[in-house]
Amino acid sequence: MAVGLNEDGSILFLSCDLQNSTQFKQKREGEWIATFLAFYSEFPSLLANRITEKYPDLKDRLSLWKAIGDELIFSAQIQSEQECSDAIDAWTATMLEFEVQHLLEKTPMTLKGGAFLATVPAPDRRVAIPRTVQISDDGTQIDVQETNEATLNRADTTGDFAINFAMDYVGPSIDTGFRVLKFAARSYFVLTVEVAHLLFKHYNDDRTKRDRVAYLLGTHSLKGVWGGRPYPVFAIARPLEADTPEQLLAKAFGDGDNPGLVTDEYPHRPPSQVLSAIEAYRSADAWQGAIHAPNAHDPDFRNHQPVIDVRQYLDTLNDTSEDPLDTTEDQGEEDAVGDDLPHD
Numbered sequence: 014m015a016v017g018l019n020e021d022g023s024i025l026f027l028s029c030d031l032q033n034s035t036q037f038k039q040k041r042e043g044e045w046i047a048t049f050l051a052f053y054s055e056f057p058s059l060l061a062n063r064i065t066e067k068y069p070d071l072k073d074r075l076s077l078w079k080a081i082g083d084e085l086i087f088s089a090q091i092q093s094e095q096e097c098s099d100a101i102d103a104w105t106a107t108m109l110e111f112e113v114q115h116l117l118e119k120t121p122m123t124l125k126g127g128a129f130l131a132t133v134p135a136p137d138r139r140v141a142i143p144r145t146v147q148i149s150d151d152g153t154q155i156d157v158q159e160t161n162e163a164t165l166n167r168a169d170t171t172g173d174f175a176i177n178f179a180m181d182y183v184g185p186s187i188d189t190g191f192r193v194l195k196f197a198a199r200s201y202f203v204l205t206v207e208v209a210h211l212l213f214k215h216y217n218d219d220r221t222k223r224d225r226v227a228y229l230l231g232t233h234s235l236k237g238v239w240g241g242r243p244y245p246v247f248a249i250a251r252p253l254e255a256d257t258p259e260q261l262l263a264k265a266f267g268d269g270d271n272p273g274l275v276t277d278e279y280p281h282r283p284p285s286q287v288l289s290a291i292e293a294y295r296s297a298d299a300w301q302g303a304i305h306a307p308n309a310h311d312p313d314f315r316n317h318q319p320v321i322d323v324r325q326y327l328d329t330l331n332d333t334s335e336d337p338l339d340t341t342e343d344q345g346e347e348d349a350v351g352d353d354l355p356h357d
Contacts, residue, residue, distance in 0.1 A: 015327075018180065019165035021133060021320055022305045025091045025208070026187075027075070027104045028194050029056065029126045031083040037122050048122070049083075051115050056085060059114075060107045068099045075100065078182075088182075092308040094215035098222070101128055101212065101249075105202055109252050117254065127203035127248075129190025130211070132303040134327060135319035137184025141165050144179055159330040185238075185301040192235040193246055198277065200257060201228060201248040207302040209247035210291045213284035214311055225249065226281040240299055247287075248279070 015021050031052060038045045057077070064071050071089065078088040087104075091097050108124045116122045131137040141164040168174040190205055197203045204212065209227065216222045228250060232243035256264075263278040294300065305317040 015134075015162075015324060016166050018168040018174075019139060019162070020090060021324055022090055022092070022307065023130050023132045023207075023303075024088050024182065025097055025100055026078060026086055026088050026129050026131065026190060027100065027126065028084060028086045028128070028197070029104070029108055029124055030085075030194075030197065031122050032125050032199060033120075033122045034083040037120050045120075048115060048120055052083075052111070053080065053085070055115065056107065056111050057087075059110050060087075060103065063103050063107055063110070068103050071096065071099055071103065091211075092306050094211045094218070094306070094309055094311065094314065097208065097211040097306075098215045098219075101202070101208075104128075105249075105251055109254065113254060123199045125197040125199050125202075126251075127190075127194045127197045127205075128208045129186065129193060129205040130207040130302070130304065131182050131184060131186040131190070132207075132305045132317060132320060133182065133184075135317070135323040136301050136303055137182055137186045139165060140181050140183055141168065141174075141178040142181055144177055156330065158327065162327050162330060186303070189235065189238050189244070189302065192238055193244075196230050196233070196246045196248075200251055200253065200260065200277070201230060201279070202251045203230065204247045204249065205302065206245060206247065206291060206294055207304050210288070210295065211304065211306070211309075211314065212249070213247075213288055213291070214314075216284040217288065218310060223283070223285075225284065227284050227287045228279050228281045229287075230279050239301065245290075245294060247291075250281075 031049075034045075034049075037048070060075065064075065075087045075089045077085065079086045089096075089100055091100065104126070108126060112124055116124070133139045141161055164174070164178060165180070168178070168180060186205070186207070193203055193205050213227050216225045216227075226249075228248040230246040230248050232245050234241050235244050238244055259275055259277050263275040266275065295302065303317040303319070304314045305320045306314045307316070309315050
């Protein structure tokens with residue numbers, strides 16, 4: 014049985030990426046350092062303050078997963094559509110707050126971002142990666158799945174695990190997430206299909222959020238994703254300090270849901286009008302994404318059967334990584350050569 018930090022379910026990943034950072038670093042020699050240090054320290058602090066004030070149920074649940082150059086990615090295990098929506102609202106509001114305080118009037122940089130979902134232990138997997146190089150003991154027998162599960166079940170945030178191991182995630186949902194993040198723009202916070210499903214379902218069910226809309230940034234063939242079939246990239250409009258010129262032009266010449274031929278503007282619809290299409294994608298052959306949120310309002314989100322099946326299998330494993338190998342060999346029957354032959 015999974016315990017501690019090795020809890021099964023869906024993990025939401027939230028990305029925030031500095032745009033135009035290379036230009037800023039090249040033209041402002043030495044001056045860029047303070048801004049980047051603020052990004053790494055102040056953005057998480059602003060996020061924590063916002064969550065504490067407005068979303069207390071998420072307090073202490075978002076943590077840094079990866080810092081990749083100019084990008085921060087946080088993660089949180091979610092239990093419902095509401096938690097998915099609250100986490101994204103907190104994240105996008107913090108993006109704007111950081112831009113206003115540190116970027117817009119001081120640098121050419123802005124922020125972009127997106128969200129994706131992974132579900133463990135199926136179709137994705139949580140892994141424990143040693144932080145230091147370790148010498149393999151040839152005298153032990155190791156089953157990598159057994160060892161990984163045993164290590165994860167001992168995981169905590171303060172003890173030896175955090176010192177000796179990094180917790181990571183691998184699987185098709187992670188790959189899809191990074192592919193979709195490539196379409197992020199300042200105006201549009203991009204979503205994988207599973208995140209879009211949770212979010213738009215919540216918007217549709219919550220009367221206070223029915224004025225929010227779903228954007229489609231097109232369908233794209235993403236390398237290695239869904240056999241190369243076109244994947245729909247959804248988004249929500251990010252809250253900004255003011256409408257962009259492109260948005261104003263789209264409003265002037267578009268016809269409501271259709272922005273016309275305005276560059277970087279995309280069609281949008283009420284969430285209720287896109288849910289059936291999302292469901293069709295998620296039920297299509299060879300679709301890899303999954304949702305396992307036990308406290309979801311929609312029963313279809315509560316249990317992903319492969320999660321239960323794989324957990325049952327993993328629970329049957331016994332960690333034998335510390336057991337010595339059985340080096341005994343079958344010596345055969347004693348005196349098998351027979352009494353009539355000479356002995357040494």
